[in-house]
Amino acid sequence: MADDAERDVLIIGAGAAGGAMAWSLARRKVDVVCLEQGDWVDPALRPKNHLDWEVRARRYWSPSPNIRQWPSDYPVASEGEDPVSVFIYNAVGGSTIGYAGNFWRFTPSDFRVRSLDGAGVDWPIGYDDLAPFYTINEREMGVAGLAGDPWSPPREPLPLPPAPIGPHGKLMVDGCEKLGWDWWPTEQAITTIPYDGRPACDLKGYCPFGCPQGALATVDVTYWRKALRSARNGVDLRTNARVREITLHPDGRAKGALYYDTDGHVREVRAKVVVLAAGGLGTPRLLLHSTSQRHPDGLANSSGQVGKNLMVHVQTFVIGRFDDPVQDWRGTWGGAVSSRQFYETDPANDYLRGFVMSINPGWSPLNLALQVAPWGADHHQAMDNYLNHEAVLFCCGEDLPEERNRVELDWDNLDRFGMPGAKTWYAFDSNSKKLGKAMIGHGTELMGAAGASGIRDFGLSPALGWHLMGTARMGTDPAKSVIDADNRSHDVPNLFIADSSSLPTGGGVNPTSTIQAVALRCAERIWEMRSELG
Amino acid sequence: MAYDWRKEEYEVTRPGRTRIDYRLEIGRALVPIGVERGFAVLDPDRAELLRAWVSAIIPANGDRPAAGEVGAAEYIDAIVFLTPRLRGVLLDAIDMVERLAAERLARHFVGCSPPEHTTILEAFEANDPLDAFPMVRDLTYEAYYAHPRVLEILRRETGWHYEVAFSGSELEPFDEALLTRVRSVPPRYRNV
Numbered sequence: 001m002a003d004d005a006e007r008d009v010l011i012i013g014a015g016a017a018g019g020a021m022a023w024s025l026a027r028r029k030v031d032v033v034c035l036e037q038g039d040w041v042d043p044a045l046r047p048k049n050h051l052d053w054e055v056r057a058r059r060y061w062s063p064s065p066n067i068r069q070w071p072s073d074y075p076v077a078s079e080g081e082d083p084v085s086v087f088i089y090n091a092v093g094g095s096t097i098g099y100a101g102n103f104w105r106f107t108p109s110d111f112r113v114r115s116l117d118g119a120g121v122d123w124p125i126g127y128d129d130l131a132p133f134y135t136i137n138e139r140e141m142g143v144a145g146l147a148g149d150p151w152s153p154p155r156e157p158l159p160l161p162p163a164p165i166g167p168h169g170k171l172m173v174d175g176c177e178k179l180g181w182d183w184w185p186t187e188q189a190i191t192t193i194p195y196d197g198r199p200a201c202d203l204k205g206y207c208p209f210g211c212p213q214g215a216l217a218t219v220d221v222t223y224w225r226k227a228l229r230s231a232r233n234g235v236d237l238r239t240n241a242r243v244r245e246i247t248l249h250p251d252g253r254a255k256g257a258l259y260y261d262t263d264g265h266v267r268e269v270r271a272k273v274v275v276l277a278a279g280g281l282g283t284p285r286l287l288l289h290s291t292s293q294r295h296p297d298g299l300a301n302s303s304g305q306v307g308k309n310l311m312v313h314v315q316t317f318v319i320g321r322f323d324d325p326v327q328d329w330r331g332t333w334g335g336a337v338s339s340r341q342f343y344e345t346d347p348a349n350d351y352l353r354g355f356v357m358s359i360n361p362g363w364s365p366l367n368l369a370l371q372v373a374p375w376g377a378d379h380h381q382a383m384d385n386y387l388n389h390e391a392v393l394f395c396c397g398e399d400l401p402e403e404r405n406r407v408e409l410d411w412d413n414l415d416r417f418g419m420p421g422a423k424t425w426y427a428f429d430s431n432s433k434k435l436g437k438a439m440i441g442h443g444t445e446l447m448g449a450a451g452a453s454g455i456r457d458f459g460l461s462p463a464l465g466w467h468l469m470g471t472a473r474m475g476t477d478p479a480k481s482v483i484d485a486d487n488r489s490h491d492v493p494n495l496f497i498a499d500s501s502s503l504p505t506g507g508g509v510n511p512t513s514t515i516q517a518v519a520l521r522c523a524e525r526i527w528e529m530r531s532e533l534g
Numbered sequence: 535m536a537y538d539w540r541k542e543e544y545e546v547t548r549p550g551r552t553r554i555d556y557r558l559e560i561g562r563a564l565v566p567i568g569v570e571r572g573f574a575v576l577d578p579d580r581a582e583l584l585r586a587w588v589s590a591i592i593p594a595n596g597d598r599p600a601a602g603e604v605g606a607a608e609y610i611d612a613i614v615f616l617t618p619r620l621r622g623v624l625l626d627a628i629d630m631v632e633r634l635a636a637e638r639l640a641r642h643f644v645g646c647s648p649p650e651h652t653t654i655l656e657a658f659e660a661n662d663p664l665d666a667f668p669m670v671r672d673l674t675y676e677a678y679y680a681h682p683r684v685l686e687i688l689r690r691e692t693g694w695h696y697e698v699a700f701s702g703s704e705l706e707p708f709d710e711a712l713l714t715r716v717r718s719v720p721p722r723y724r725n726v
Contacts, residue, residue, distance in 0.1 A: 060561070205696075
């Protein structure tokens with residue numbers, strides 16, 4: 001059952017964080033094995049390779065594991081006042097295979113929310129600690145954009161020029177200039193020119209539905225491509241490997257993991273260091289399932305914080321309808337132009353923290369019809385009114401950590417191996433509701449200034465579960481956090497957690513860039529501590 | 535489900551039957567669109583009614599065909615062929631629509647006029663214990679807006695288009711001169 005050799009590092013999860021870590025460690029000739037419960041995504045199955053891509057996006061490409069039911073998926077139940085509409089992909093590349101490539105750095109204040117605003121928690125590390133890793137990550141992922149945004153500290157130029165902003169971007173620029181709001185071309189993990197063996201984006205749009213040519217920086221085409229060919233034969237990536245539990249030595253150190261292989265047989269991998277990178281749902285699920293006499297409430301959970309403090313961001317869309325065609329099918333979907341005019345806390349507001357707004361082209365026909373077109377005689381008129389006449393403003397704001405928002409094991413719904421599913425419980429707090437109201441208000445104001453003749457929005461609930469964070473957070477106090485500033489468990493000295501669950505607060509922007517910067521920093525710390533870790 | 539967000543409440547009101555969430559049920563049921571097919575589940579009478587139903591959901595307009603003309607009824611039949619738990623929902627729904635037509639207009643549904651179709655379907659939609667109406671509506675939209683004939687008409691009439699093999703779009707490169715004002719503003723981030 002057990003592999004013969006003890007490996008240097010075992011990484012559980014091959015997504016945004018796991019891929020970055022594997023690459024970082026492998027290039028230092030560390031012996032890395034990675035267990036991924038999913039498989040490689042067959043390029044032929046990327047929806048956008050097919051004319052019926054919108055239907056495929058509602059079937060096997062659905063971001064809900066309950067709908068698509070891949071063999072790698074586990075059930076996810078959503079409860080609470082604002083149930084989370086979960087967006088996860090269990091595959092090599094993780095949820096990046098269905099993301100849009102919005103690629104933000106957090107701002108310095110995002111790491112000091114408690115000190116500056118008296119709410120949430122501070123990170124045990126700051127912007128300056130992560131800045132070098134942001135830079136490495138932007139180079140490896142291939143990020144397009146311009147340095148110099150007044151809402152960010154000075155930084156190195158980005159490796160790729162910004163994407164064309166298109167007619168929808170120009171509408172937002174016009175609106176911002178009219179209102180005197182700051183704006184900037186959005187940083188996007190999309191190749192605007194050929195880069196690092198990947199072709200340039202051809203602006204087909206609708207990026208989350210499977211980039212046909214690999215211009216979108218999903219982790220399967222960035223880090224994993226390199227990690228598998230690194231020194232020492234590359235990383236040993238094992239797909240279709242469902243980890244059941246993390247095992248321990250008698251002295252309490254992590255020993256490795258038990259997992260079900262492709263045939264459903266249990267196997268064991270041993271390693272000097274174990275890293276969890278299974279995401280905001282998967283990581284607490286596995287920790288809570290790894291119980292023992294020593295850890296009856298789950299591994300690394302002496303604080304009781306595993307699974308708590310789930311953050312998803314306050315997210316919505318504000319959609320403007322314009323009389324002139326907007327060329328909805330053109331351009332990237334990582335937000336051509338963005339504004340952080342309302343990003344920092346303003347004492348004049350009735351809420352803390354802030355949000356970002358990013359413009360995208362309008363919806364495709366089926367999605368649009370399902371949103372706005374009534375059945376019957378008025379159907380075609382509605383489609384003519386909206387199709388190719390809309391610009392979509394994505395709004396993303398900070399929600400602060402709260403213990404009541406959580407992930408638990410769901411013993412009523414088991415996966416195909418008999419393991420419990422995950423259950424989320426979520427409700428926006430009053431700050432998030434006020435922030436969300438202001439976000440929609442300012443988005444509406446912006447669309448109006450841009451010349452929209454009609455404006456609609458998605459509201460705030462159900463909570464869009466695209467960014468699942470905070471469920472095994474880092475901190476200095478072992479009673480209030482799960483891991484320390486190096487992403488190392490307070491309870492298990494050779495166990496690290498380096499994914500979205502480790503983020504103590506989530507900023508007000510898409511988090512992939514920060515998740516990967518944290519993972520790269522964690523990899524470096526593991527390398528620096530290698531003699532201590534055995 | 536992609537971005538098809540819609541505010542709707544669903545309740546189970548029919549005793550003795552458990553509501554089946556068709557959104558979950560059809561997750562593994564992918565049926566090619568735009569290919570000729572017959573009916574596998576529905577008998578001819580029910581098939582004819584469903585064709586009239588989907589054509590009332592999306593009627594013809596100018597060059598745009600009715601949903602029944604592009605195989606939406608056959609598509610729905612093929613979906614429930616792959617999802618047996620939904621067959622009863624569809625069969626019951628069709629029978630209820632037919633019963634409504636008989637009760638209100640003393641005619642078969644297929645013999646009613648388009649305005650009468652609308653009246654009957656509105657009545658059914660308002661009292662739909664099995665969640666069948668949104669299922670038929672959503673699947674009709676799928677069959678319609680993924681059909682090559684419809685997409686070609688949309689391209690011609692609205693400008694929107696997506697082609698699998700096309701070589702992409704052209705847009706002007708970003709013009710940095712647009713940033714003149716914003717480049718001159720002082721730092722907006724908070725020093726910590």
